[in-house]
Amino acid sequence: MRTALVNQSSLRVDTVAGLWPMPSEHSLIEAIHRDGRCVSIEWDDGIVLETWVRWKGSWELYRSNQMWRLPMSFARVVIEVPGWTAVCFGSVSVDSYRMPDRHRHPQSGGVGPDLRRDDVDLGAVATRLFYPTRAGMTIFDALGDPHVLTGSGNVDRSEVLWSLELSPFTSVGELEYDDMWMIVQSMARSVRSGHQSLSVYGRVGQPCVRCGSSITGARQGEDRRMAYWCTTCQSGNGQRLVPPSSNEASPPADVLYLNEARAARERVRIFDDLRDFG
Template sequence: MPEGDTIHRTAAALRTALVDRKMVRFDAPRLVGVVPRAGRTVERVEAHGKHLEIEWDDGVILHTHMRLSGAWHLYRHGDPWRRPHREMRAVIENDTWSAVCFNAPLVETYRSPNLSRHPGLGRIGPDLCRVDADLDRCVESLLAYDDPRATIGEVLLDQRVFCGVGNLYRCEVLWACELSPFAPVSSLPETLGRRVVNVAARLLRANLTHAERITAAGVPGGLAVYGRTGQRCFRCADTVHSRRQGLSNRVLYWCPGCQVRHEPAPVIDDTPTDQHPAARLFLDELRHQRAI
């Protein structure tokens, strides 16, 4: 499951192998858009959250979105692929390397003058993996989210606010901030919203140079709550819970013992559990007798 830090490491590897080299072969069986031509030179490889762009010197840009299943691999010529050919979505070859994209749900091309008109990329927020990301803009977008009833656990996965945060980092950031994942985003003060953004950026950038993710220093395994359902919380010793949340239906991991900041009040439903017509008549009669 790729997160923002994974895509940035992938982009760095592809940049080393592809940039300033002429492409000798391109293949993408499900490509939407113009086909990049052999003989063109790769000029740029960039990551934006789970999006990865490769641009050639004629202005053609290959855009791949990794989502949950996509991955780019690098192989020297003659090396066997680590995934079956049926999962291949794009291949870029030069005189030394083969860059292969597997299982990306979205593989498309467009030309650079149309970048601002691209329906997907035009709405992406700042990438927290980048040191030049505008964190003030991220805080503003978070606190002014267009649905004030949305929970912070859902909003952190919305790439329009900022990108780079996947499910793992969502859970770990909320734990680090001791923030309830069910807190309405409209209830957060600016100081807490700023802390959420800064913690997310710090954790993502700290993991850009190594594959093993460490989000909680001194914690065995490096993760505080993600994937630890039923185990004890390292901070308060309560039990880590999990459930699916929001439209994305991703599994959320949190500790109900210490993640209580801005936790919403429980909703008490006093509606009678038995709505059978006979039960309603009985309850109405009972209320009438009490009134007498």
């Protein structure tokens, strides 16, 4: 599929109704990644289409004049390039998003470490997450920020936050470095897991396997990606994962930098408090 589609201009992209954003007409397919059952297709205008193939779902490649194995009504995504048509059949979750700042910061080198790499520096990821300018973001949005980390899918964010019983709306500024470190380690494990079983992702309305409450889903943040969470075991805001007294985690990070970052975050917090009091 990669050989047939990559570097080709897409003549047609059809998918589930209402999906947004979509690649612009004739944009070039730049890359196709497969991670377990997740296939993501990237266009040169920064749009990424992610399909999560479930039960009996599959991507199939056909010559333009070839008959499909199943009728058109079974297709969830159809991508046509000169000479070839790629069709995704069956039970499939489809999501799309725009890679932020792609054109404003071309090759800026500001992209975060790739969690798929064996030699990834997790301390560097935790440090990026801890950076003062991200203090106002939700943890869900921050984990999807390519300047923090790359190589993870939308599924990892929701599954990791559920596993840590952390609300996706927890503000990054409420978490300390030790929390970041725990989250980043869990993200790295999730990326390598292959996602054989899912606890919240794509399970809206189904019972939480931990507490039995209903799983909820909603689009979040600037890129409008789906977040999934349990309203009962992930209800808290401003919660800490690691108690303040704990010294268990020993992050491989520059202590001086961390102290400066902590002080900067504190200044932001004090400023916010003053503003609240008028």
